[in-house]
Amino acid sequence: MRTSYSALNTFQTCSLKYKFQNIDKIKTPKSKEAVFGTIIHSVLKFLHNPQPIPPTIEDVLEYYNNLWNSEIYEDKQEEMAVLSNGIKILQSYYEKNNPKNFNVIDLETRFNLDIEDITLSGIIDRIDKLEDGSFEIIDYKTGKKLPSQQDIDNDFQLSIYNMAVTNRWPKLNQPIKLSLYYLKHGIKLSSLRTPEQIAQTKQIILDIIEEIKKGNFIPTPNPLCDWCGYQKECPMFQHKFKKEEKEDIDIKVVLKEYYELKSEDKKNKQRVAELQKMINEYCDAENIERVFGDGIYITRTAQQRFSYDIIKVKNVLEPLNKWNEVISIDSVKLKNVLSGLSYEDKKEIENAKELKKEFKSLSLKEEK
Ligand code: SF4
Incomplete structure (x- = not known):
C-alpha cells in the first residue's frame, strides 16, 4: 500500500x-x-x-x-x-x-x-x-x-x-x-x-x-x-446545499419550532432555578419545610449524598464475589486519565472498549 x-x-x-x-x-x-x-x-x-x-x-x-x-x-x-x-x-x-x-x-x-x-x-x-x-x-x-x-x-x-x-x-x-x-x-x-x-x-x-x-x-x-472541499458530498453539510425538498415534511419549519422550544426550555430552566432559590430562602426564613399556595404545596426533603471508602468496601465485597457488580468506569474521568498515558497503554485501553449501544443524539447550534 x-x-x-x-x-x-x-x-x-x-x-x-x-x-x-x-x-x-x-x-x-x-x-x-x-x-x-x-x-x-x-x-x-x-x-x-x-x-x-x-x-x-x-x-x-x-x-x-x-x-x-x-x-x-x-x-x-x-x-x-x-x-x-x-x-x-x-x-x-x-x-x-x-x-x-x-x-x-x-x-x-x-x-x-x-x-x-x-x-x-x-x-x-x-x-x-x-x-x-x-x-x-x-x-x-x-x-x-x-x-x-x-x-x-x-x-x-x-x-x-x-x-x-x-x-x-x-x-x-x-x-x-x-x-x-x-x-x-x-x-x-x-x-x-x-x-x-x-x-x-x-x-x-x-x-x-x-x-x-x-x-x-x-x-x-x-x-x-x-x-473542506467535500462539503457537498459530506452528510454533515450536504443539506445546506440542497435546492428542493422532496419530502412532505417541511424541515425548516420543524427546525424553527424545535429551536424556539429549546430556547424556551433553557429560559424556563433558568427561571425554575431562581424560583427554587426563592422558595428555599422563604422556608429557611420561616423555619418550615412545607409551603402552601392556591391548591398546591411544595415539600422540602433533606437529601444526603455519601461517598465510600473504596478500599474498605472492596475488602468486604471482593471475597463475596460482588465487587465487579458495583464498580463501573466513569468515561469522562477515564478520558482525562488517558491523555497522560503512553501510546501503548492508551491502545490497550482502546482495545478493551466494547460497544454497548448506539443511538443518535441531536445537538442544536447557531450558525456563525
Ligand atoms: S466532516 Fe465533512 S466537511 Fe468536515 S472534514 Fe469531514 S468530510 Fe470535510
Missing part, C-alpha cells in the same frame, strides 16, 4: 474526507488558503535555493508578485489584504533568515519510506546542515494557530520526517533537529526525537493503516470543515 503523511493526517482528522480524497479520488479546487501556502512555499524555495549571489528582499518580493494569482479572490479588498499579509510575512522572514547565513542541503525533498508493506511518501520543505555537522529539518506553516512546545515534541509529521532523513542518511550519528516555522508569527519551534518515539511512530502508522483497512469512514466535524 502506498500512502503519504498528509493522507494519514487527513484520516486522523476526518476519515470520511480521507475516503473522498484517497479512495474515491474526488478532485476539489484548492482553497485560497492552500493556494497562498503554495505560493509562500515556492518563494521560500527560491529564497534559499543555493546560488552564488543570494536573492535580495527586492528579488524575493518580485518573485512573489510574479507568482500571485488574482483570479481566486472575490474582491480587490480581500486580495489586497492577503497580498500584503504575504509581503509582511516575507519581509519579516527575510530579516531573521538572511539566506547567506544557512547551509541548505536540500529543498522540497521527496522521500519514500518503507514500513513493512507500506510505502509512505512525503516532501520535506528544507534540510540544513548545521555548524556541528548535524542536520535540521524545517517545515513551513502558514496557518494562524501556534502550537505549544509539547505539541511539537509529539508532532507526528516531524517524527515521520526524522525517519525519512535517517533512512536516506543511515550513517548519521547525531540527533536531527526538527523544526516547524510558523510564518505568520515569525516563530520557529524545534524538537528532537528519541528512538522510543520513533518506534512508537512506526506503530502509530501501522495502526492507522489497520484502521483504514477496516473501511469505517465516518464524518468527523472539526475546525478545518470550513475549508
